[in-house]
Amino acid sequence: MCLIxxxxxxHPRWRLLLAGNRDEFHARPSAPLARWDDAPIIGGRDLEAGGTWLGVTDAARCCVVTNxxxxxxxxxxxxxxxxATDYLTGRADAASHAQQLLRAAANYRPFNLLTFDAQAAFYLGNRPEAGAQSVTPGVHGLSNADFNTPWPKTRILMQRLRDWIDAGGDTDFAPLFEALADEQVAPDAQLPDTGVGLERERWLSSxxxxxxxxxxRASTVVAIGHDGGGVIVERRFGPLGRLVGESLLRFGDLPSP
Known part of the structure; x- marks a missing residue:
């Protein structure tokens, strides 16, 4: 993922509400949102490396990673x-997993990781050095920088999520997908300097x-209830933003409407 x-x-109903975009080269092979045949994971799949950028399980665990x-x-x-796949298929809870991963974090490519279970949530990263922190109740954001770094698109998406919650949003996720589809470019004065040049910073700022x-490549909304049931919705896009598919899967104990 690149924006979360x-x-x-x-939320009174949802323990976790998450909206995010996965940005990637269109040529990189990926499988759409599905239940995996070989692991207890529900999510898309990177067919080049074999892992996932975002996944959930019927045990109401969720994990998402950014570069x-x-x-x-x-x-x-x-x-x-x-x-992500290691956490989702493992037995360690989010707190234990965070402590274990700290010892091996330097062995991975630069990452940000969010893990959720029924009791806790954690952020982990390995740049500039390995670190972990418990996530407090509230609305948070993550992109391709440190946790809660206030990049313009991160701040805007966080506010759109707050607005949806304040307006009584429950199962109509359309406003969240509209927020994820925002192509507004940030003003130059608000752009970060990540070493890719001004033109590319502009392009990546929406x-x-x-x-x-x-x-x-994909916009995804995850909602996991306080009762352990959940829903994950994925919209997939091809070159130049062409919509190529949408999937919705329920998991855990969430009843159908």
Missing amino acids: AFAWNV VRDPRDPQIGSSRGLL AFIHGEQYGT
């Missing part, structure tokens, strides 16, 4: 996508990245 906003223990944007940092180490070779 989530609400942890804020860290720094062209000066060599992309050396194990695939980031394996971090929530939805529109491109022929690289861009937003």
Whole structure:
């Protein structure tokens, strides 16, 4: 993933509400949202490295990973996508997993990781050094920088999520997908300097990245209830933002409407 906003223990129905975009090269092979045949994971799948960028389980666990944007940092180490699959298929709770991963975090390519279970949520990262912190109740954001770094698109998506919650949003996720589809470019004065040049910073500053070779591949909303039931919805896009599919899966104990 490259842009995430989530609400942890804020909504009266949903323990976790998460909205995010995955930006990637369109040529990189990926499988759409599905229940995996070989693991208890519900999510999309990177067919090149075998992992996932976002997944959930019927035990109401969720995990999402982003890269860290720094062209000066060599992309050396194990695939980031394996971090998510390892957590989702493992038995350790979020707190225990965080302590265990700290010891091995330096072995992976630059990453940000969010883990959720029924009791706790954690942020973990390995740049500039390995670190972990418990997530407090509230609305938070993550992109290709440190946790809650106030990049314009992150701040805007967090506010759109707050607005949806304040307006009584429950199962109509259309406003969240509209927020994820925002192609507004941030003013130059608000752009971060991540070493990719001004033109590319502008292009990457919108929530939805529109491109022929690289861009937003998937927009996803996850909602996990305090009762353990949940729903995950994925919209998939091809080159130049063309919608190519949408999937919705229920998991846990959530009854059908």
